[in-house]
Amino acid sequence: MSSAISPLAPKTSPELPPVDGVRFATAEAGIRYKGRTDVMLALFDAPTAVAGVLTRSKCPSAAVDWCRDRLPGGEARVLVVNSGNANAFTGMKGRKAVELTAKLAAKAAGCRASQVFLASTGVIGEPLDAEKFEGVLDDCASRATPDQWREAAQAIMTTDTFPKVATVTTTLGGVRVTINGMAKGAGMIAPDMATMLSFVATDAPIAAPVLQALLRKATDRTFNCVTIDGDTSTSDTLLLFATGAAAARGAPQITAPGDRRLAPFRKALTTLLRDLAQQVARDGEGARKLITVNVQGAKSERSAHRIAMSIANSPLVKTAVAGEDANWGRVVMAVGKAGEPADRDRLSISFGDIRVACQGARDPAYDEEQTSAYMRGDEIAITVDIGLGRASATVWTCDLTKEYVAINGDYRS
Amino acid sequence: MSSAISPLAPKTSPELPPVDGVRFATAEAGIRYKGRTDVMLALFDAPTAVAGVLTRSKCPSAAVDWCRDRLPGGEARVLVVNSGNANAFTGMKGRKAVELTAKLAAKAAGCRASQVFLASTGVIGEPLDAEKFEGVLDDCASRATPDQWREAAQAIMTTDTFPKVATVTTTLGGVRVTINGMAKGAGMIAPDMATMLSFVATDAPIAAPVLQALLRKATDRTFNCVTIDGDTSTSDTLLLFATGAAAARGAPQITAPGDRRLAPFRKALTTLLRDLAQQVARDGEGARKLITVNVQGAKSERSAHRIAMSIANSPLVKTAVAGEDANWGRVVMAVGKAGEPADRDRLSISFGDIRVACQGARDPAYDEEQTSAYMRGDEIAITVDIGLGRASATVWTCDLTKEYVAINGDYRS
Known part of the structure; x- marks a missing residue:
């Protein structure tokens, strides 16, 4: 990892308000790095709508395969992301590692394995020892709080020199809703329907198919417009979670992609993703301009x-x-x-x-x-x-x- | 220009025998560099069959446009190549520079402008002052000798660290024929139907349409298999000249692409182009491996x-x-x-x-x-x-x- 922060890093980084319904914790699982966090767990208090765009690489990571299989379900309870090892091109061992991680995460969150979403980033071709998550994920789940967005963004860094977070607020049916997001770069970046890793959550009550349509469209003008080196990753994963917690404050439940009340949300989502995408470019490996x-x-x-x-x-x-x-x-x-x-x-x-x-x-x-x-x-x-x-x-x-x-x-x- | 020779340069470089019917001279026209040759003239004693493959860039150089328009004529008497300025993206001035160069070359060679072939390599976007060729090309024509292949290859270098030449002999209808070639790299190399610049000549009596078919096929497995940086040049030009001088020694005149007597020539041409293509990769900018x-x-x-x-x-x-x-x-x-x-x-x-x-x-x-x-x-x-x-x-x-x-x-x- 580079030690110096990119000279292009944003001069100020926003304070992220909580997104009701999602809590974070991070830990040192000792996957590869020493003396820093390398795993983050995001816990959704209730079943949460999820959408995602994943790498179009013909050789995707085991975690990407897992997410691709689970996205049609459209429902998440927990997200686990590790840095230091991409669990890509790891064959049957890679699939077993993903299954074990999902099992441990489901136990920690008290949910079904189908409600678990996973991502891994780091070196390709080395087996990921998922047994290191044993106990760690339980502990994370017990400690998770809504105010750890930045810490979570830090735990998923590889050659990144600064954590990438962004927040916007908008309205849905006149009710204020929040969208927070994080991303990591910093090389092997030529996203093909997603970037390396980015996770976004909102309290807006939007159904998964609607969320998926919004996300795909916004991605084309944001993350798919960033390139560091033209090298598309095996692990590109962008997930958008909608907890729906704002419904308690009167936000309408959105179930149709054509719903006109979506307009401000759509715009805000694009703004947020563009902000994160530009932060990825600002932290391109070795970037000075x-x-x-x-x-x-x-x-x-x-x-x-x-x-x-x-x-x-x-x-x-x-x-x-x-x-x-x-x-x-x-x-x-x-x-x-x-x-x-x-x-x-x-x-x-x-x-x-x-x-x-x-x-x-x-x-x-x-x-x-x-x-x-x-x-x-x-x-x-x-x-x-x-x-x-x-x-x-x-x-x-x-x-x-x-x-x-x-x-x-x-x-x- | 780099001063040190690439560590990957071939340990030995062949002596090139003459190809009957073609003579070379080089000069310092002062296009850009100081204290080195920057123009080479190849003179064909008689009308010579010519084939070529040119860049597929949508923004080709003025010299590429010139060659593309002249290749259907299939006949060459003189080739002029300069280094230091690519005469690409130079607008109307670039076209005028090409026309003036062709006029001066035709005068020097005593031929029609349609029998002149041209190539330029070097910086893009700067006007080429073709008036500098006035007198220089006449002088070159008067000095041209058959033994200056290496000097010619040297005059067309830009960031190349060594001149790239190759020679093979083969037979045509049982008669020995020679193929000599030269090439230059060393960056902006991702040939798309040709490499930066390469010129090949043979004494074999092969008609232009046959030559064209042979060249296109051989290029696909040789120059089109080299990449330094994925950046396709505006100036890619590969020209193959057949003087036919070996006919005087009994080589048959080949006019049909399917002629079986072409088999050894076809193989020898591919070998020569592969050799030159590999030399381009060996001299890629900054190459150590x-x-x-x-x-x-x-x-x-x-x-x-x-x-x-x-x-x-x-x-x-x-x-x-x-x-x-x-x-x-x-x-x-x-x-x-x-x-x-x-x-x-x-x-x-x-x-x-x-x-x-x-x-x-x-x-x-x-x-x-x-x-x-x-x-x-x-x-x-x-x-x-x-x-x-x-x-x-x-x-x-x-x-x-x-x-x-x-x-x-x-x-x-």
Whole structure:
């Protein structure tokens, strides 16, 4: 783990209010790390609606398989997440480890195994010794309190340099509801329907199928717009829990995806997920600069997204930004390789508000000195206008530094 | 430019015999670099059959556009290549620069502009001052000799640390023919129907349409199997010239792609292109290890190739190899993200001859020490058996080191 906090970490981190119906505890199970927490348990006081989006990797972790099988049930009582070991590519042992963890969690929470949700993050290919959870989960359940969101976010960190939490409040049928969330990065991040790990809970009374529809849509514009290294994880898991506790305060029970009362909630959920997604980009391994890639004027949203991802995943664009070089030539290269409709002679490229290129060549008004000053900042926006249509997309990434290489050349050994 | 030669450079470099009908000269045109050659001219004594594969980038360089328009003519008299400036994303100025270069080259060679082929490599987005070629190309044409293959390969280098040349001899209708080639890398390498720049010439009398068919097929198994950073260049150009001079020694004129006498030539051409392609991987920016990725047991060749490329382009796999870590978990991740048919529980993964994982989990016989010793070598083979079919693919890449980041963070400034 890196010791220094990312220079891009948010300057302030919010206090998270409780979400009625969910409590947390963390512990040191000794999975891999020493002297830090590595397991968190979230306890739902009553059966809670759950939705999730999971990695589309063809080689998912055992915990992802478990969640995929349980999500159609739509009901959760407990969530257990460990760091230090991803329990991925661990074969039959991995499945047994998941089953044992679920059994221990169900016992701790006093629920059925089908109401248990699990996630693991850390090294791939090493067996996870789930017996280490024996006793630990019981103890967590007995200690769980509503005010430990930040501690929970800390327990699931791997190479992250800061815990990622966010909170928003909104209304449902005129009643105030809360959405809290946490996420972890920080490498192997190119979410494909979810990010590495993120857990969100609300007290809004929303049925699981509605929750699922909301979550999938919000994910496409948030977590699926982050990439650190183009490497999609085996463990991507985003779960959204709705305890429904706000019903006691008069919030309506929402059971139809088209319910108009959902509008503010939908917007608030997207805001929260975007906040967490950007925090993941800010804590990309070795990151020194946050890069926002805006693509406009594309033929379709899908095309805009693909071009934006091609730019955000280009090692040459990312190293240029690390070197504080407004190298628009590499942006052109990345547009060109995306395979999407583009016409060199219609492209415009800006860094921040400075247009460096237009109509297939350098902007005549380009000022090297002004641009260099901009590139020394720690938040860089690259905007590309394709000039062919009206669709747009925004994605977030970070620069590629020697530190990324150092972190990933030394991680396992 | 890096000063030290890649530790992966071939220990010996062949002497290239002349290819009858083609002569070279190089010069310092002062495009960008100081104190080194930056332009090479290849002169064909008679109209010469030409075939080519060019980048599929949607934003190709002006020289690529030029070649694409001239290739259907199938006839070359002169080739001009400069380094230091790619003349890509240079708009109308770029087209004018190409036209002026072609005019000067045609004058120097005493041919039509349609018989001129061009390529440029170097920085993108800066105007190329083609007036610098005035006089220089005439002088080159007057000095051209058949023995300057290596000097020509040197003149087209950018961040390359060594010139890349190769030679093979074969027979055509029982008559000995020669194929010589050169290539340059060393970053922005993920060829999509060609690599950055490569030029090959033979004295075999083979008609242009036949040459084109041979070249496209051979490219798919050679240059299209190399990736340094997944970044496809705007300038990828591979040209194959056949002077036909061997006809004077009795070689038959080949005009049909199905001609059986082509068999040895086809094989020799593939061998030569593979040699050059591997040299490109050996000189990848910052490379310290050559990585050969073999994928076996896939459902189709296309699927095998995509999985192999997903592994070879993964920053996490490449940094692990840089760190001498046999991190098969990251190989699993890269297989999983490729989106191709794969089944975690059938995967086998080997580093060299050491099987580290089988049937979805660590190989019980895995020996950390033996594997570590293997990973300290400078040539690493990663073999993945998908276990679903019989198709295979091999691709070449290099590790991702801090040096890559340094080279590309400092390149333009």
